[in-house]
Each structure stands twice: as C-alpha cells, then as structure tokens.
Amino acid sequence: MRNSYRYLLIKYNGNVKTHVEHDGFDYEYYIPEKDMYIDVYNHWSHGNEPYEGKSYQMDIVKTWQQKDTPNYNEAVYNWTVKDVYKRKKAKEKGLNYKEFYDEETFKKWLEENNDK
Secondary structure (H helix, E strand, O other), rough: OOHHHHHHHHHHHOOEEEEEEEEOEEEEEEEEEHOOEEEEEEOHHOOOOOOOHHHHHHHHHHHOOOOOHHHHHHHHHHHHHHHHHHHHHHHHOEEEEEEOOOHHHHHHHHHHHHOO
C-alpha cells in the first residue's frame, strides 16, 4: 500500500523522498520542489481523521482503552497525543504539511493539485 502512495506522488510530482526527518519528527513523504511534508495515516491506530477531542472520538478512545492491550494502548497514544502534537508543531513551524487518512481523499487531492 505504501508503495502505491509513493508511486502516485512520483507520478504527479516527480522527486519524492521517503521517511524524512525534520525537527525531530519523521514524515512519510517529502516533496522538495513544493517543500511539502506528507503523512498517510491509513492504519486504524491513527483513527480515521485528525483527533480533536470530539465526543464521538472520546467514545472511540474509551472503547480502545477498555480493551487494554499493547496495540490499543499504543493506538490511543498515537491518535490522541503523538499525531496531535506533530500536527501542532508542523503548524507552529509553518510547514507545508498534509495528512491523509484514506486513499480516496489522497487521490482526489493529487488530481486537484496535479503539476504534471
């Protein structure tokens, strides 16, 4: 799956770097020509959308916490702490940063922002 995202990014943008570190954070993709960082969170452990503390999101977190397994505990941390902090820091630093949670949205964005 990851290779298909990389392939599509290369198809539409040319040069794409993978797993680029910037200010202590690892970003899945970096497009140098656009100075753009991209993460694709298509794994359940990152939720299906950015965590904002909405009541239905807190219900999901509660369900995950009740399962009390290493995978679910890590998912709670990833979605509610790590991803939120990374997003906040990217915004504070003024990074050109995009997050995607599903392939359909990712492809639509690529088509709408096609340079080639």
